[in-house]
Amino acid sequence: MKIIVAPSAGFCFGVKRAVNMALDAADKCRPLEKLNTLGPIIHNPQVVKSLEEKGVFPIDDVDCGCFDTLLIRSHGVKAEVMETLKSKGVKIIDATCPFVKKAQNYINEAALKGYFIIMVGDKNHPEVQSVISFAAKDRFLVINNLADLEKVPVSEKLALISQTTQDVDFYKLVIDEINKIAKGGAVVFDTICDATMIKQEESKAIASNVDVMIVVGGYNSANTNKLQNICKEIQPNTYHIETESEVNPEWFLNAKSVGITAGASTPDWIIERVLKKVRDIDEAGLKRFA
Ligand code: SF4
Missing domain, CATH: 3.40.1010.20 (4-hydroxy-3-methylbut-2-enyl diphosphate reductase, catalytic domain)
Structure with missing residues (x-):
């Protein structure tokens, strides 16, 4: 079975930058300072969990007084919330994506x-x-x-x-x-970011040329859901999954080709696991016995 992975699949520039800033800050602040993110750092539960394992938890209430440093995620924050944080003298790490700032x-x-x-x-x-x-x-x-x-x-x-x-x-x-x-x-205003346009164009092109399309990313990720809608319109055999455990051998029963794309908040390691699972299914011939 031919497997095509979209070159742009996975973290976009803004998400990569925010996650790296959070990892850096976790190394520098912890365990002496309490570091939190305002809301989940990105819309991917697996990445949020891996930061929690480093002691960085999302919070929703800026008045909780339970943190020393607060990281603003790539989505940015409401103007009035930023004003409140500044007036309280909170130490802020601003990981708002430059495209969102624009x-x-x-x-x-x-x-x-x-x-x-x-x-x-x-x-x-x-x-x-x-x-x-x-x-x-x-x-x-x-x-x-x-x-x-x-x-x-x-x-x-x-x-x-x-x-x-x-x-x-x-x-x-x-x-x-x-x-x-x-x-x-x-x-x-032209505010759709390049990462989004490239991802959508690549995903459309791949979905038009394969028998099965897999879109990997958080169910709460807006850009992943958009990709899945775009691909599904072109290829009805499109499946949105969060992890490799959801890949079903039955999808490939009559397939000669499969495409894989992923949202901007999907880490490379999840895409690689999905790719491996599809390859394993193909190599083991499981699709013939599903
Ligand atoms: S604006 Fe674009 S580059 Fe920035 S976080 Fe959003 S999708 Fe990523």
């Missing part, structure tokens, strides 16, 4: 110029919450589907921004629709 700065600038902000993304996602917190109060709308377009205040001066992991085609569609309905059109 989006925060865009919104800040657009808000100061009086724009009403439309953000395309999942309103419950921590990155969206951190970025949109830079908009002026009641001067923004987060949309996640075309039906939400009817809520757009079409007479306003509009600025359009996207979650960094948004589906490129969907963002283009929203831009087109808003330009049709908004009286003065919209200023558009």
